[in-house]
Amino acid sequence: MRPIDLARVHGLSTQAVRNYEDAGILPAADRTPHGYRVYTALHAGALRAFLALLPGHGHPTASAVMRAVNRGAADEAFRLIDESHAQLLEDRSTLRAVQSALQDLDPVETPQTGGVFIGTLAGLLGIRPATLRKWERAGLVRPRRDPRTGYRVYDGADVRDARMAGQLRRGGYPLERIAPLIEQVRTAGGPEPLEEALGEWSGRLSARGRAMLAGAAALDAHLGERERAHG
Incomplete structure (x- = not known):
């Protein structure tokens, strides 16, 4: 699919999609002989996972998670998610204390x-x-x-x-x-x-916790897609 096809599904600009790829949030796309990017279902899944991770984990963590996934460092991605959950738990503890x-x-x-x-x-x-x-x-x-x-x-x-x-x-x-x-x-x-x-x-905090659940589901689905794509 073309960048515009991927962008339209999520209400994004084509430039935003290209920026996500350049930042390592999406896997590198293949190019046509004329230099145009070609995206696949794997790219669509990566974008869905990233956008699902954003509300619960924030842009820096969501970006770092996807970069780790794209370079095959799943354990690093899990560690980042664990740290984010630990921060949410600490925030809840602070709220209860107050x-x-x-x-x-x-x-x-x-x-x-x-x-x-x-x-x-x-x-x-x-x-x-x-x-x-x-x-x-x-x-x-x-x-x-x-x-x-x-x-x-x-x-x-x-x-x-x-x-x-x-x-x-x-x-x-x-x-x-x-x-x-x-x-x-x-x-x-x-x-x-x-x-x-x-x-x-x-x-x-409750909304963030639920968003983390949605992000985890989308990320798990994408990891499954990657495993099937890479045999």
């Missing part, structure tokens, strides 16, 4: 009007003041300073962030991974508005 941390948070209450000092908050959380100072350096909490004494003062939002940090630390999360999660809570204006975002996040 959901759990938010659910376990008590309503934000400060024992004193205007906030609490570091020793009081450390006592509430069962940690040392030094730990709170470390969390501050990592961006997990942002206490203000009392203008008269220079002491750190933690308001309601700081208490909430510290409690969330404590929950995630108990779950084994390192500080560098906790900081962006807490920033999401701040940006959302608190845990309650973040619940909708977490629901959307969960939906995206």
Whole structure:
């Protein structure tokens, strides 16, 4: 078949198909005496597999998988897919940790009007003041300073962030991974508005997982085509 025949089936331009071949995503095509590309069912299967892999794995991984398949390195393709699945599992774990941390948070209450000092908050959380100072350096909490004494003062939002940090630390999360999660809570204006975002996040992960299943099916079909074509 011609490039335009392959392109039309998937709503692509002929240039896109040629680019995929040049990038190694499609096997190299034979040429007519006049230099025109000639594609076969094997090329059509490779394109179907690549387009099916895209939604679940993204362009870089899908491209690398197909390049590995086309050079006969199936084990390398499987390794790349395994890494992508491992990343999805890690993303799910992070989502569950954030959901759990938010659910376990008590309503934000400060024992004193205007906030609490570091020793009081450390006592509430069962940690040392030094730990709170470390969390501050990592961006997990942002206490203000009392203008008269220079002491750190933690308001309601700081208490909430510290409690969330404590929950995630108990779950084994390192500080560098906790900081962006807490920033999401701040940006959302608190845990309650973040619940909708977490629901959307969960939906995206589920959609990605299902897309990976569709990609696996298309890739398996293409691998079968290659085996039959190469005897």
